[in-house]
Amino acid sequence: MSKPTLTDLKAFKAVAEHQSFRRAADLLGVSRSSLSHTLRSLERRLGTRLLHRTTRSVSLTHSGERLLMRLGPLLGELDTLLEEASSLEGRLTGRLRINGSEAAIRLLLQRVVPAFLARHNGVELDLVAESRLVDIVEQGFDAGIRLREAVPKDMVAIPVGGSMRFLAVASPDYLKGKPIPETPEQLTMHRCIRQRLPSGKLYRWEFQLHGQEVAVDVPGAMTLDSSQLMVEAAADGLGIAYVPEPYAQPYLRDAMLVTVLEAWCPEIPGLHLYYPNNRHVPPSLRAFIDVMRE
CATH class of the missing domain: 3.40.190.290 (D-Maltodextrin-Binding Protein; domain 2)
Known part of the structure; x- marks a missing residue:
């Protein structure tokens, strides 16, 4: 029996964390049918059911919960090691995902993104503009950008662009x-x-x-x-x-x-880039912050 691939494990992690094939497929850039086939193949290889599926929901089996608990930290550490290895050669790679309001993403496109991509063209930026405030950890983002009053209190927040009205x-x-x-x-x-x-x-x-x-x-x-x-x-x-x-x-x-x-109409604290304070900061996010501060 062939062993699961890294792609298989990342697919399982995405579905398990989002409890949705649609959201996980969108995140991974694959079709839902392809993702479903990958997960069924993974379950056959492991000889156990990882997910309970209905037409409306996805939930983890006991085996799925145990696998996710051990797999999440391992994949996170692997991504960090790969990014750090590439950064030692002076070239950052990988994908950096940032969620924010339309105005916030527009500000990044005008003031930060051109300089960042000119310096780190090996990084793929995935910028998602939406009005609703999302849980960036749950939705798989590395960082968010919102008005300071909307930033969760347990996040590290860095000012972007000063105060506003x-x-x-x-x-x-x-x-x-x-x-x-x-x-x-x-x-x-x-x-x-x-x-x-x-x-x-x-x-x-x-x-x-x-x-x-x-x-x-x-x-x-x-x-x-x-x-x-x-x-x-x-x-x-x-x-x-x-x-x-x-x-x-x-x-x-x-x-x-x-x-x-x-x-x-007084000034209020403006936009802030924020990220979890209990996670290792990826090298690509550190580089993005450096360019933003400049």
């Missing part, structure tokens, strides 16, 4: 003939473009001035779940939007938007 913005056409709001409460007299958070809840706009904090459940005939779409809708005169400053800046420069309540 959320701005209330509207088009000059929308504001023409309307009273300019001077306090957050006066937003209730306006048409606002509301935001739905990834959790499904509507975002209450948060303002602060001289230590006074105000959260407003603004009125509006439209709700969006994308900051980019919100700023575009505001530029089209559909109402007032409350968006991260980087999204609004191009429109402010071109006078397509103006700010309102700017004094009520």
Whole structure:
């Protein structure tokens, strides 16, 4: 009987950790049918069932749990050894996976990625932009990048790009003939473009001035779940939007938007790259952080 290959074991680990053939197949870049065939072949080689499968779920058998418990640290150590061996020759290899919001990934593409790839072209960057906050360990990412307030407290967090603000913005056409709001409460007299958070809840706009904090459940005939779409809708005169400053800046420069309540929009801790504090940091991530700091 032939022994399992490293590919077989990595396939099992991916399915076991994600408890999903679909997510594991996406992570490994293979089809679900191919991944299912690999796992069945592995079970035949080992002579034991590793997974309970139904049409809706995947769970580990007792044998699967024991294998995963021993296999996870071994594969992690092997990946680290291979990366360190290649780095000793001055060339990093492997894949670096980072998850973040669209704005965060865009910032990396503009400021960090070109310099990193020019210096370390043997590393494959896998950058995933999504609005919802995910567990980067569970989803198989090396790092995440989010606003500081969203970073889990047990993570190492490194600032990226300094502080930032959320701005209330509207088009000059929308504001023409309307009273300019001077306090957050006066937003209730306006048409606002509301935001739905990834959790499904509507975002209450948060303002602060001289230590006074105000959260407003603004009125509006439209709700969006994308900051980019919100700023575009505001530029089209559909109402007032409350968006991260980087999204609004191009429109402010071109006078397509103006700010309102700017004094009520203080700076907050901006984007941070973060990673688990209880794991060995891969050489490729250390190199990425070095370039980011530069």
